Amino acid sequence: MNKHRFNYLVLGGMALLMSACNNSESDLLEPKLYFENREYVFSLEDESEVKSFDLSSRLSSMVSSQVDVSYVIADKSVLDEYNTQYGTAYEMFDASNVKLSSATSTIPSGKLYAENVQLELSNLETLEEGKTYALPVRVQSTSISTLPGTSIAYFILSKPLKITKVGTFNSNYISVKFPVGTYFSSFTYEALVYIDRFGDNNTIMGTEGKMILRIGDAGGGVTPRDILEVAGTQGYKVKEALQAKRWYHIALTYDQPLGKTAIYVNGAKWAGSDWGIPGFDPNSDVGFNIGKIPGFQWGERPLYGKMCELRVWSVARTENQLKQNVLGVDPKSEGLALYYKLNGTEVEEGGVIKDATGRINGTTNGIRIATLDTPVAIE
Structure with a gap:
């Protein structure tokens, strides 16, 4: 191989490597959307029929423009994967008993946290004692990508048995x-x-x-x-x-x-x-x-x-x-x-x-x- 040609190949390879490293670093520094807490665990000790929770997501770093986010109830397959991974047997909470005060929210320019959305779970009196239910909620945005593994929050509710x-x-x-x-x-x-x-x-x-x-x-x-x-x-x-x-x-x-x-x-x-x-x-x-x-x-x-x-x-x-x-x-x-x-x-x-x-x-x-x-x- 021509020596000069070899040098060009080496230099070109180094340039590609440096470019890949820069892209990787760029990806790491890019703002990401995610849930700060992955699991929210609640024990239904009283006889309340309805429970309300504040739902919020955040950015990994501030951006100079408003970020629109949306929330959606994830499919049961998501919970099935969770159960398989962690050896749990949570049942899917009935989505028909779920109400969001709004399906969307915003993260104002220069802020980290989205404005709260209220998540309301109803008909809790129908849940069976001794069983644990989970509701997976997904956050997403059209302008900001999500942080892998943190775009779904699990609301886990148990109704404890009372042995008398x-x-x-x-x-x-x-x-x-x-x-x-x-x-x-x-x-x-x-x-x-x-x-x-x-x-x-x-x-x-x-x-x-x-x-x-x-x-x-x-x-x-x-x-x-x-x-x-x-x-x-x-x-x-x-x-x-x-x-x-x-x-x-x-x-x-x-x-x-x-x-x-x-x-x-x-x-x-x-x-x-x-x-x-x-x-x-x-x-x-x-x-x-x-x-x-x-x-x-x-x-x-x-x-x-x-x-x-x-x-x-x-x-x-x-x-x-x-x-x-x-x-x-x-x-x-x-x-x-x-x-x-x-x-x-x-x-x-x-x-x-x-x-x-x-x-x-x-x-x-x-x-x-x-x-x-x-x-x-x-x-």
């Missing part, structure tokens, strides 16, 4: 016989638990000797009576003690493909471990029990207190899923293998109790349903 009836455990239990051949590879145990007093070993649920979630093993001289632990073919415990006279949401998860297990308390991870086990048969040994292990030769290990929202899953629930469904889940949820709500809705006859999924009957010595003075509250 729970099952009392005072040497009471539920024994479960899963269908023959049941084998849990990945799994999740969940329960709302209130301890009246700690015994030496307080059974929450599980298969003794295989995979059991309990509080303490003081009788065995292993674990203090107020420490949460999982025991069986594998085991570990948390470091922080539980307190009596207080409600907790407690969960144990095992993701078999990853070999990861974790204990969650009130949605926060308290402990975890790496396991290499393929899973377990819940019907093995003395079988699967809740509340105590009836007839067990080494002691029945009863829990003295209250429990409700007892769930067993054939999947490892995510941290987000646990946090968002503390007080209740849809009985038709995928992977939900067993569900005792213990709020008085289950039918109990002749020592048999039916679970909310309608699949498995449990054997019980009688679970009394108590009415609480105040609803279950997780701090």
